[in-house]
Each structure stands twice: as structure tokens, then as C-alpha cells.
Amino acid sequence: MTIICRVLMVYPKFIPNSFWNYTEPCELVGAKYPAAPLGLITVAAMLPKHWDIRLVNRNTEPLTDADLDWADLVMIGGMLNQQPDFIHLIDLAHLHGKPVCVGGPDVSSSPHLYADADFQVIGEAEQVIEDFIAAWESGERKGVFIAEKFKIDVTLSPMPRYDLIKFEHYLFIGVQYSRGCPFTCEFCDIIELYGRVPRTKTNDQI
Template sequence: MKVLFVSPGWEKGRLWGELAFKFPTLSLASIAAVTPPEWDVAFLDDNFETIDYCCTADLVALTAMTPQAPRAYEIADEFRRRGKTVVMGGFHASNLPDEALGHADAVVVGEGELVWPQLLSDYRQGSLKRLYQSGTQMEMAAIPRARREIFTGKRYLLTNTIQTTRGCPFDCEFCSVTAFYGRKYRKRPVANILQELEQLRKANSFLFFVDDNIVADRKYALELFAGMKGMDFKWLSHSPIDFAADRELMKAAGESGCVGMFVGFESLNQESLSAMGKVTNRARSYLEDAQAFRDNGIGILGSFVMGYDGDTPAIFEQTLRFCEDARLEAAIFPILTPYPGTSVRRRLEAEGRIFSNNWRDYDMEHVTFRPLGMSAEQLQQGYEQLCRSFYSFSSMYRRIFKLHRSVQVFGPMNFGFRAALKRRKVTA
């Protein structure tokens, strides 16, 4: 028996579809790791590979985030027309299983490792169910090493991605992580992580932790960073801005090889931060916090949500000025997007403010709701101008042309974002 894992591509003409640097879908490698040995496993990335719909696979499995869902449905529909059995999972299918079942023979809701072997067994016995959902969460010590060999030969920037924790202790209104994993913060044993890292070091010295908040448990993070010290990794991950207040932990991260963090500033408006549930952020200390990252050799990929209820057209210039004053190495400016399963979607639905459920536009680049402090057109145009200004040569010079170890990562990142923005189709 053969299973084909498919990662649907990002749409060309949009930012994420035009970025030259691509990373593999770790979730599919994790599901491949719990696939019984009697199954042959193949993997295809729709971003840069042609799909053979007449392949010999018995079962096709796809995962997709919301903006990828339309492409995933197209792929699933075509495979089913050829007589293939299709299974879907991931964030979007988990939040809208009935919709996904219109394009798949079965849907996996939530974490898939526990139910995947049973699904494959049911398929072989001709008793495939329509819906699979585990009643419990995966024991973190039982998570096997991801089957990264399925990425061999693909055009990825790197395949050294790893997850040490699942979930987030916070519940930001716009975030879909809590809806998927819950607020319980679960950790893999540090010893298991270090063993896996020893193997990954043989492939590449660069590493990306896909954790949503790698420093949420201070004791755990300190143990992990201490174990990594001397491995000579250059690594990146996600952390909240208040990470800057813990200088011991930040120093340990820097000494373990951290060169960059994705940091959710989200807003310069404290009232907006409170409304979105970003309880750890203090806008008044942002400049000082950013300097603390830099002092420890850690660059910042900042994120600022555009279009919250407290935002007016002035927010775009204010955000640009802050980013340059703080000398943020890189940033993204996602338009507030009411993803299925999130609290913000429930609120905006109740207020009658969502005007589009075209999932293609749920890519954080397009306005899908009516903002309060400006028109939808002003939000879209402000976003476009902010992106162009931030990734202009003059802004890049002010922010990143300095002696700092993170430039080796953020220099190419800036040029990559700039090139992708020039290739994308502007909607305003």
C-alpha cells in the first residue's frame, strides 16, 4: 500500500507564493513518522512540483492552512475524480470539517498522530470513517522523530525544523493556535530534543524551532538552551516581547546560538493590545525591549496586526517610524484576519462585519471585514504602502546595515521579502 502526502502550494501573485525561500511542512513529516512500515510513503510539494494525478498511491493525504484550503480542495477533487481516496487534516479542516468533507473521503480533526494508524487500518479493511478525532492529546514523550527524509531532494532553504512544545498559555483573540492545541502548554523531554538535534546538526548548522512560544516555560527553556550550548547551531523561533525582561534567559538563548526571534508586537496602542488579549505586551517599553534582543545577538522579525478597532490611517506611518527607530531587522504587517475557530471571528460575525469568506483572501494580505477606524480601502492601501516603505532600500539601510551576527539571516530575508513584494500582484 502507498500513501502520498501533499503540501498544497501558495497562490502565485501573492506574497507567500512569491517568496523564494520555502520551508517544509513539519506536520506531514510527523504523520509520516507514525505511518506503519508496511506502507510506502511519498511526499510532494505543490509549490514547486508537478502533481501526477495518475500516480500509484492508494491514499492521498493533505494538510492546509486557511488560505491554502481552496488549492487543497482543487487537488483533492482531482484525485477523487481519478478514483483515489483522499484524507484531509490541519488547521482549516479541523475548524471546518463539514466543509472539508465535501472534498475528502475522511477528515482528521486536531492532532493526527494518535488516530492516523487507525485510519490506515480502517482503510485497508474497507471501513474508513468520515471523521477521525482523538479523545486525548499526544503524550509529548511519545512523539517520534519526524521523518524528514521525505524532504530529500526538494528545493527547501533548509529542512532542519523541529517542534519542542505544543500549545500556548495565552489566548490572543486573533490566534488559531489555541483553538487547535488548547491553552495547555506541553513539552517534549529535553533529552529527546537534544538527541534529535545531534542528528540534525549533521545536515545543517541552521535550525528553526516551529514552537509558537519557545520560552513560555522558563525552567524548560533554560534546560534546553544549556543543552544546546556548544552545538554550534544558528537558530530561530518565536517568543513574546516580554522575553526581553528576563535577561538571564535571553543570555542563555543567545549563547545557545539564537540569532533571531519572531516577535508579536501586534500593536503600538495599549488599548488595542488589551482588546486582543495580548496581556504580556507593554507598548511603552518596546524600544528598550528591542534593544535587549540586539544586545544578546538576537534579531527580530516583528509582527504588527493592522486594522484593529483602535487603528486609524495614522497607524501605518507610526508603525514604520517605530520599526526604524527600533531598528527591527525584519517585520510583517498582517491585516487582521478572522480565521475560522478564532475568538475574533466569532466577535466580528456577531457584529456583522465580515464581508468575505473567500479563503484565498485569508492570507493576511487582504481585508475581509469592515474596520472601525478607517475604510476597508484605506486599510488595504495603508498595508500596501507600509510593506513597500519598510522594504525600501532606504529603510533596509537604516535597519540592518550594521555589524550584528543576525545580519547573516536577516539580510537575505529583507531582500527576499523585497523581491516577493515586487513580484506580487498589488490589490490596491
């Protein structure tokens, strides 16, 4: 029998003084936020087709008790500048009795800060998402899944689930072309997370 999992994906709020929080220019053109959560909707495309998935971006819309009550599983992903709300969301989901799976750049950089989550996906999801899905569907409710660094073939990465986002909320919609960077800018952790050799998607994917 096919078991449907109801997944609530939540994108945490950015801290107020973050570079990512220039909301006033967005309002000038009727948008609510600069960019959509491309990472989460890419992960959504890797989940089983029969799972029911919803997305809430806390930078553009409220997260309600009804959202959390609906879910079987809460998945959260984000960056360093989202960390305070990210950690708050783990506690909030647990208050509603919901298991939490976390991933994204900040979890990969500082997994110890997210030890309260039930599942951790560390590194690029393509390599370990099938292991997570198998664990969940077999009844496991805790686990850590670590991808080998810099090994993902991004030409196998699926089309993101753009159907999950509200286009009118955003100033622009991102398209990921590559991962990794040849430069060593002192303010950026890209080379630590994704390596110094860019891995590019195909023309057809773009």
C-alpha cells in the same frame, strides 16, 4: 499476508498573498520555499513501516498524473491559507479514482468544508491514527476520526520522516518543540486547536 499501501502525501499551494509565500528571498540563496511540511512528515512517521510513502509539496514541485496514478491513497494536510488548493486537490484525486484522507489545522477548524474527502482526521493525529490505519486495512473507505482536544502526550510523537523531503528546496527545516500557547493573540487560532498550556517534547526528542 502484508498488504502494502502506497500513500501520496500532498502539501497544497499557499495563496499568492500569503505570509508563507515569500519565495523571492528564498531564491536569493538557491532555495524554493521557506519551510518544509513538518506536519505531513510527522504523520508519515506514524503510518505502518511497510507502507510506501511519497511526498509532493506543491509549493516547490509539480504534482503529476503519474504521482496520482501510483497512489492507493492520497493524504493532504494544510492551513487556512492553503484552502483553495486543498479543496482542488480533493477533487483532483477523486478524478483519478483515489480515496482521500485529510487533516491539519484547517480541517480541524472547518471540517464541513472538507466533507467531500473520504476520511477526515480532526485534531492531533497521534490519538486517532491507529484507528484510521485499522479502518483502512480492514477495507473501510470512509470515516471521520476525532481526537480529544489538548490530550496528546507529545513526548510519544515520533521523529518526523525527514527522508521524505528534498532539503535543497528549503530555506530552513523546522523542528517542533511544543504544542499549545499561553497567549491569546487575536490573529491566531493555536489556543483553539492545541490549548493554552504548552506541551513540550523531551531534550532527547529534540
